Amino acid sequence: MSKKQVTKAQTITAPKERIEKDLLGERSLPVDVYYGVQTLRATENFNITSICVGDFPALVKALAMVKKACALANKKLNLLENNKAEAITQACDEVISGKFDNQFVVDMIQGGAGTSTNMNANEVIANRALEILGHEKGCYDIISPNNHVNLSQSTNDVYPTALRLALIMSTPELYESIALLGYQCKQKAVEFSSVIKMGRTQLQDAVPMTLGQEFEAYYATLKEDLDMLKAVTDNFREINLGATAIGTGINTDPEYSSLVIEELCWIADIHFIRATNLIEATSDMGAFITLSSMLKRTAIKVSKMCNDLRLMSSGPRAGLNEINLPAMQPGSSIMPGKVNPVIPEVVNQVAYEVIGNDLAITMAAEAGQLQLNVMEPVIAFNLLRSIKFLTNAFNALATRCISGITANEEHCKSMVYNSIGIVTAINPYLGYEVSTRIAKEALATGENIINLIKRDGLLTEKQLADILNPENMTQPRRQFSSDKK
Known part of the structure; x- marks a missing residue:
């Protein structure tokens, strides 16, 4: 083999790497990656969940929006040269479009209060900006992740601002899933408005109601929580961008904070406001706690609703069997014909996960010390996960369960008229003592309440028909007649 051929072969097989350095020394990276040495170290230090920042596109997009706003503000203040600012903003736009999600490789749970996430963004944007200007990645003397992309910034104002923006962008899908679930419950409320059934307290027969009223209650609770979630999310419009390290705004121009927030408003099309006290806003986790509490609520x-669905559909022969859930899959590897309520079951499990996430967020928020809360990454991780889990779970419950529910109308009706609980509807006519005697005898003998009343001549057929009219038993009515005959 000639010397020329050897050189060519070596060129083909040689690893394509670049060298970067930081305060700890030099490291080699694949030449094609856009992240840099600080991101590399973070991937080695924080191999925790195998879930990366890039797995949450809304957070990546939010980080790039914040970086773009910073670049534009610095440009207007003549702190960043035009060509560098334009390259950085173009790189940010490409990150916003989702083109570089796979370059955000830092684990969501990390030490350093989110510094690794911030540097991951700085390095990706800087290296793409260098390419835009015709330079090789890693030429940080031209565009630096710290000196240019991170100009006038600190992780401590960028990261919480980006998280607030990411949460604002993520919650509309959750709103839609709650609204869809509420819509399906409302449809069933109308469909089942005439299906009378037995209401229960403490799992014991109580008084009659309609199946429609039960689903109307589900709709009402979902609507209430949707309105409250929207109000809570509105708190995230207050941001500390421009606070830098601890809220004093060190290393920023006096006009910077107002200007960068104005730029972010235009970029995100969201009306952000500057926190009244930037020192308080930099360390405070109150808005995150409130949102987490609402997600848990x-x-x-909804988990309680799923418990109800599983009870009402229990059986089909040896349970309540009031409703039928749509069959989604075979329910047993040993029991032929068995079908399980798998959609309500999975939603229950999502609820448990969200409850656990809320506890983690609570403890992380409490762990803040002095001017910063370094546990913010686990807060971000669990909030974004809870929103994602609930969105998917509610969509599944709405489309793969609630929409396909049918009622066993005759069975529900027979349980009402054979129930001991029906005596409550008759109590105003006969009085508590007589009604109690009738109920005790029915329990002891297994006899029907109505038959016992007829046997003793306590009420006429006409009175019974009026009293036991489903409409009269399931809503308020005027004062009863005192006549017994």
């Missing part, structure tokens, strides 16, 4: 309420 909604999860618990």
Whole structure:
């Protein structure tokens, strides 16, 4: 083989790497990656969840929007040269479009209060900006991740601002899933408005109601929580951008904070406001706690709904069997014909996850010390996960369960008229003592309440028909007649 051929072969097989350095020394990276040495070290240090920042596109997009706003503000203040600012903003636009999600490789849970996430963004944007200007990645003397992309910034104002923006952008899908679930419950409320069934307290027969009223209650609770979630999310419009390290605004121009927030408003099309006290806003986790609590509240309420669905559909022969859930899959590897309520079951499990996430967020928020809360990454991780999990779970519950529910109308009706609980509807006519005697005898003998009343001549057929009219038993009515005959 000639010397020329050897050189060519070596060129083909040689690893394509570049060298970068930081305060800890030099490291080699694949030449084609856009992240740099600080991101590399973070991937080695924080191999925790195998879930990366890039797995949450809304957070990546939010980071790039914040970086773009910073670049534009610095340009207007003549702190960043025009060509560098334009290259950085173009790179930010490409990140916003989703082109570089796979370059955000830092684990969501990390030490350093989010510094690794911020540097991941700085390095990706800087290296893409260098390419735009015709330079090789890593030529940080031209465009630096710290000196240019991170100009007038700190992780401590960029990261929480980006998280707030990411949450604002992520919650509309959750709103839509709650609205869809509420819509399906409302449809069933109308469909089942005439299906009378037995209401229960403490799993014991109580008084009659309609199946429609039950689903109307589900709709009402979902609507209430949707309105409250929207109000809570509105808190995230208050940001500390421009606060830098601890809220004093060190290393920024006096006009910078107002200017950068104005730029971010235009970029994100969201009306952000500057926190009244930037030192307080830099360390405070109150808005995150409130949102997490609301997510937990909604999860618990929907989980309770799923418990109801599983009870009402229990059987089909040896349970309540009031409703039929749509069959989604075979339910057993050993019991032929068995079908399980798998959609309500999975939603229950999502609720437990959200409840656990809320506890993690609570402890992380409490762990803040002095001017910064370094546990913010786990808060970000769990909030974004809870929103994603609930969105998917509510969509599944709405489309793969609620929409296909049918009622066993005759069975529900027979349980009402054979129930001991029906005596409550008759109590105003016969009085508590007589009604109790009738109920005790029915329990002891298994006899029907109505038959016992007829046997003793306590009410006429006409009175019974009026009293036991489903409409009269399931809503308020005027004062009853005192006549017994």
